[in-house]
Amino acid sequence: xxxxxxxxxxxxxxxxxxxxxxxxxxxxxxxxxxxxxxxxxxxxxxxxxxxxxxxxxxxxxxxxxxxxxxxxxxxxxxxxxxxxxxxxxxxxxxxxxxxxxxxxxxxxxxxxxxxxxxxxxxxxxxxxxxxxxxxxxxxxxxxxxxxxxxxxxxxxxxxxxxxxxxxxxxxxxxxxxxxxxxxxxxxxxxxxxxxxxxxxxxxxxxxxxxxxxxxxxxxxxxxxxxxxxxxxxxxxxxxxxxxxxxxxxxxxxxxxxxxxxxxxxxxxxxxxxxxxxxxxxxxxxxxxxxxxxxxxxxxxxxxxxxxxxxxxxxxxxxxxxxxxxxxxxxxxxxxxxxxxxxxxxxxxxxxxxxxxxxxxxxxxxxxxxxxxxxxxxxxxxxxxxxxxxxxxxxxxxxxxxxxxxxxxxxxxxxxxxxxxxxxxxxxxxxxxxxxxxxxxxxxxxxxxxxxxxxxxxxxxxxxxxxxxx
Numbered sequence: 001x002x003x004x005x006x007x008x009x010x011x012x013x014x015x016x017x018x019x020x021x022x023x024x025x026x027x028x029x030x031x032x033x034x035x036x037x038x039x040x041x042x043x044x045x046x047x048x049x050x051x052x053x054x055x056x057x058x059x060x061x062x063x064x065x066x067x068x069x070x071x072x073x074x075x076x077x078x079x080x081x082x083x084x085x086x087x088x089x090x091x092x093x094x095x096x097x098x099x100x101x102x103x104x105x106x107x108x109x110x111x112x113x114x115x116x117x118x119x120x121x122x123x124x125x126x127x128x129x130x131x132x133x134x135x136x137x138x139x140x141x142x143x144x145x146x147x148x149x150x151x152x153x154x155x156x157x158x159x160x161x162x163x164x165x166x167x168x169x170x171x172x173x174x175x176x177x178x179x180x181x182x183x184x185x186x187x188x189x190x191x192x193x194x195x196x197x198x199x200x201x202x203x204x205x206x207x208x209x210x211x212x213x214x215x216x217x218x219x220x221x222x223x224x225x226x227x228x229x230x231x232x233x234x235x236x237x238x239x240x241x242x243x244x245x246x247x248x249x250x251x252x253x254x255x256x257x258x259x260x261x262x263x264x265x266x267x268x269x270x271x272x273x274x275x276x277x278x279x280x281x282x283x284x285x286x287x288x289x290x291x292x293x294x295x296x297x298x299x300x301x302x303x304x305x306x307x308x309x310x311x312x313x314x315x316x317x318x319x320x321x322x323x324x325x326x327x328x329x330x331x332x333x334x335x336x337x338x339x340x341x342x343x344x345x346x347x348x349x350x351x352x353x354x355x356x357x358x359x360x361x362x363x364x365x366x367x368x369x370x371x372x373x374x375x376x377x378x379x380x381x382x383x384x385x386x387x388x389x390x391x392x393x394x395x396x397x398x399x400x401x402x403x404x405x406x407x408x409x410x411x412x413x414x415x416x417x418x419x420x421x422x423x424x425x426x427x428x429x430x431x432x433x434x435x436x437x438x439x440x441x442x443x444x445x446x447x448x449x450x451x452x453x454x455x456x457x458x459x460x461x462x463x464x465x466x467x468x469x
Contacts (some may be wrong), residue, residue, distance in 0.1 A: 023164050026163060026164050031152075031171075031213045032212070032213075034213065035212070035215075038152075038182055038213075038220075039178075039217040040220060041121070041144075042220075045125055053304075060304070068293050068294075070293075071293040072286045074133055078136070078342035078344075081126055086119045088120060089343050092346055094145050094176075095431045096438050098438075099115055099436075099438040100149060101172050111443060112168075114442050114445065115438065116149050116150040116154070121147050124147055124343045125143070131337065135296055135303070135304040136292070136342070137292070137334050137336065138306065138337050139306045139349055140183065140306070140344075143344065145176045148175045149175045152175025153168070156168055174209050177191060177214055181218045184400070185225075185230055189397040189400050191211070191214060192392050192396045193397075229402065230400075231401045231402050236377070236406065237370055239374060240371050246361060247414055247417075249361065250357060250361050250379045251378055251417035251418040252382070254353075254378075254379050254381075256386065257383065258387045258418070259426050260425050261334065261387070262387050262426065265338055265339055272284065291336055300325075303329050306352065307333075307349055307353070307355070311380070314355060314372070318369075320372045321362060322359040322363070323360075324360060326356050326359075331353045331357075334346050337349075350387050354383030355377075355379055357383065358380070378413075380394075381395050381411050381414040384397070384398075385415050385418040386422045389428070
């Protein structure tokens with residue numbers, strides 16, 4: 001009798017264990033598939049973006065005046081593609097993901113489909129590539145986040161009815177974090193971004209899924225692009241004892257400037273909403289494009305593109321000090337490009353703007369090469385924080401881009417100082433304002449305003465008590 005009970009107990013235990021393992025594997029599979037797809041798309045997108053920038057540089061060095069024709073045409077075409085095929089593919093993509101997370105409940109899937117879809121992916125890539133080829137001051141990192149969110153969202157939708165339930169909210173957040181990690185090759189940055197910017201759900205619900213997705217997406221990208229650093233290894237050794245003072249100054253200035261530029265762009269968006277006819281939008285695009293082309297042709301080629309070349313120049317060459325007009329152009333550039341209504345991010349342009357400010361201040365103070373490098377990195381953290389209000393994400397991103405762990409405290413100091421300074425201009429981040437606008441537009445477009453569950457998933461969506469989620 002005792003042996004029979006032991007045998008029955010063992011059989012029952014094995015059955016339970018087998019079912020639990022099976023459920024965990026089924027829960028893990030969508031994240032694994034989404035991560036691989038995200039990594040592959042990030043690789044292709046990165047290479048296409050680089051080709052577009054190289055094409056811009058080639059034309060500039062051979063027929064620069066063609067940009068008075070190319071830039072307006074690209075601005076208009078990029079805007080038209082978005083307007084015609086997928087209006088919610090415009091801009092960075094991060095606010096759309098944030099709005100989608102708020103809307104992600106069983107009752108609002110149709111609304112989320114407007115923000116995250118295959119069409120959004122295709123339009124996002126095409127519009128941003130056309131924009132950057134025409135000299136637009138945009139980045140690919142924000143778009144990669146919306147692309148990754150769309151990938152994970154569609155995979156969640158395609159799961160059959162018998163599949164174990166997976167939280168839609170957690171799926172989108174995990175996809176967005178994986179997208180950032182793949183775009184910058186910064187896994188810790190992806191994790192901190194999810195916690196600081198995206199999540200309103202306790203991370204314990206999906207921490208394993210989040211870590212796994214970031215690792216797989218990053219490894220997939222590295223398999224094709226190599227284990228690269230986004231920027232490289234700048235020299236930040238033998239720093240001066242007083243350098244923390246210029247770091248704080250640069251951070252405060254960049255935090256104020258990043259927040260002010262964000263507020264200016266929001267004001268331009270509100271003004272553009274008063275345009276009732278397309279010809280007004282076209283006129284605005286042409287004027288912005290001609291300004292960009294004129295500044296690039298007559299002032300500096302550095303006006304074009306995301307600004308990564310500017311960052312690498314000041315960090316890794318003897319040209320440490322940027323002239324005053326470079327900082328002004330890099331700060332004004334995103335305003336002219338991002339407000340066009342085309343697809344394109346502000347992550348990389350914000351980093352370049354911060355780097356130009358840090359380089360300018362270093363020249364004013366006549367700092368050494370290593371002190372200048374730290375001030376450039378601090379400016380990057382400060383400006384990005386001024387726009388996003390995510391000081392820890394900004395600090396970790398710059399840290400992972402350069403692998404300079406010995407200055408982590410300086411970078412965190414810069415992030416905190418910039419975050420506090422930015423509050424003087426606006427209490428909310430650029431993305432928060434845009435998220436609210438996208439949420440309003442989507443819900444009104446659907447003739448419904450569903451209740452938004454901000455703090456937790458619905459009981460239907462709560463992840464099962466498995467090991468993976």
